[in-house]
Every structure is written in C-alpha cells, then in structure tokens.
Amino acid sequence: MSPEIPPQSTEIFRRSRINEHGHTYYAYRHWLTDEEAGREALSRSPEFRREDLEEMTVQELELVEIDIIRDFLKRPDTQEAIEQGRMTLGIIKPAVNEGVNFPKNIHSDHHSARYIVERFIEPAWIPEGILVQFAVPLSPEQAQKLYVEHQGKKFFEDLIDYISSGPVTFLLLYDESGRAVERWRHIMGATDPKQADFESIRGTHAPSLEHNLVHGSDSRESAAQEIGLFVEILEDWHDFLQSK
Ligand code: ADP
Ligand code: MG
Numbered sequence: 001m002s003p004e005i006p007p008q009s010t011e012i013f014r015r016s017r018i019n020e021h022g023h024t025y026y027a028y029r030h031w032l033t034d035e036e037a038g039r040e041a042l043s044r045s046p047e048f049r050r051e052d053l054e055e056m057t058v059q060e061l062e063l064v065e066i067d068i069i070r071d072f073l074k075r076p077d078t079q080e081a082i083e084q085g086r087m088t089l090g091i092i093k094p095a096v097n098e099g100v101n102f103p104k105n106i107h108s109d110h111h112s113a114r115y116i117v118e119r120f121i122e123p124a125w126i127p128e129g130i131l132v133q134f135a136v137p138l139s140p141e142q143a144q145k146l147y148v149e150h151q152g153k154k155f156f157e158d159l160i161d162y163i164s165s166g167p168v169t170f171l172l173l174y175d176e177s178g179r180a181v182e183r184w185r186h187i188m189g190a191t192d193p194k195q196a197d198f199e200s201i202r203g204t205h206a207p208s209l210e211h212n213l214v215h216g217s218d219s220r221e222s223a224a225q226e227i228g229l230f231v232e233i234l235e236d237w238h239d240f241l242q243s244k
C-alpha cells in the first residue's frame with residue numbers, strides 16, 4: 001500500500017501544510033506505541049481508509065512511514081526549503097542516557113531521545129517545526145559518509161565506532177525565517193561541552209568532546225548533503241525491513 005501525498009504546492013511550508021503533514025506523521029509514530037490510538041488518528045487523515053489500516057502490521061506501517069518521509073524529502077519544495085536555510089538535520093547520537101546529569105529514570109536510547117526532544121527542542125521550537133523524528137541504526141559505512149570531512153583525523157575511527165554503536169534519532173527541523181541551521185546549533189551548544197552554553201544540550205549533559213550527544217548540519221550546503229544521506233539511509237532501512 002503506498003500513500004498518496006497531497007498534491008504539491010509551493011505553499012507546502014505554510015504552517016497549515018506542515019500541520020497537515022505533521023498530523024499524518026505523528027499519527028504513525030503514535031501507532032507504534034499505541035496501536036488503537038494511532039489507527040484512530042490515521043483514519044482521520046484523508047489518505048487512509050479505515051479498512052486498510054485495520055489490516056496493517058507495525059512493520060508495514062514503518063515501511064509506509066519511510067515512504068512518506070522519503071517522498072517528502074525528495075520534493076522540489078523541500079529541496080528549496082533546505083537551500084534557503086529553512087530546514088536542517090539533527091541527530092541524537094547513541095547512548096545519550098550515558099550523559100551527565102541525566103534524570104535517573106531514563107535508561108534506554110528511546111527514552112533519552114524523547115527526553116532531549118521534550119526538554120530542549122519542543123520548548124525552543126514550534127511543534128509543527130519538528131517535521132520528522134525517526135530512529136534507525138547507522139552502519140559504519142553510513143557513518144563514514146556523514147563524517148567524511150573528518151576522515152584522516154586521529155579521532156575519526158572512534159567517532160565512527162561511537163555513532164554506529166546503536167540507534168540514532170534523526171530530526172528534521174523547519175524554521176520559517178531561514179535560520180534553521182544556526183537555531184539548532186544554538187540549542188546543541190558548542191562542540192566541546194566545556195565551551196558550551198549552560199542552557200544547551202551539550203552544556204547541560206555532554207560528558208566529553210567525544211560523546212557530545214547530538215549532531216547538527218553546519219551550513220545550508222551540509223544540510224542538503226546530510227538530508228540526502230538520510231534519504232539513502234531510509235532506503236537501506238526500507239530494504240532491510242522488507243527482507244525480514
Ligand atoms: P560538530 O559536531 O559540533 O559539528 P565537528 O563537526 O567539528 O563538530 O566534529 C564532529 C564530531 O567529532 C564532534 O561532535 C565530536 O564528537 C568529534 N570531535 C570533534 N573534534 C574532536 C577532537 N578534537 N577530538 C575528539 N573528538 C572530536
Ligand atoms: Mg560538524
């Protein structure tokens with residue numbers, strides 16, 4: 001089953017459209033944790049018929065979810081938003097819960113990623129601006145592509161081992177004013193937590209430069225490149241799920 005995305009529109013990034021997309025997207029995520037509530041939410045979307053939803057498994061749902069995100073990322077208006085600085089890529093690295101000062105009740109990657117989103121991103125960003133939140137493991141090859149600019153540096157191997165050691169959470173963040181890259185980097189804080197703002201994610205929780213919990217594109221160009229890599233990662237994950 002492949003979903004119909006509403007017809008393209010250069011207005012897609014007006015808030016109402018983001019809401020429309022976000023509605024469908026969050027309904028999927030909801031499904032993965034609460035199947036009945038997710039089914040209910042999705043059936044309110046014009047793209048789905050209740051009867052089809054009844055028959056879908058969680059895995060089929062994840063495949064549909066990947067299709068939606070991938071199609072969305074390939075659209076010309078999405079590409080334009082990236083070029084104009086309205087969209088950036090963030091990553092919550094593995095094992096964030098090993099950071100310092102973490103609440104004691106947070107143990108898993110899943111919970112810690114949710115904590116980072118709720119504690120640092122949601123208060124600083126309108127909810128509709130958090131377009132996509134998708135957890136997937138990175139292979140060492142994918143990690144090397146992400147950090148290609150650091151290839152050959154002495155910390156490169158450790159960096160690749162760390163980022164590919166468990167699931168990461170990809171975030172796509174939208175900022176109407178065209179300052180998405182800077183805005184997310186501000187919330188992350190400086191690369192070295194010792195230099196990072198106290199209010200930032202790294203300043204609050206990162207134990208070291210090596211384990212600084214989050215990643216963010218550093219320019220519009222790298223956002224375009226890294227979002228392209230995210231599409232590849234989604235496609236690989238799609239094939240993997242389908243082969244199971
Ligand atoms: P940022 O993640 O802030 O964009 P960089 O792109 O410079 O920072 O580096 C990528 C990642 O590599 C950093 O987040 C950090 O975890 C690691 N790193 C950077 N510089 C060093 C270093 N000198 N020693 C060890 N690890 C480093
Ligand atoms: Mg960087």
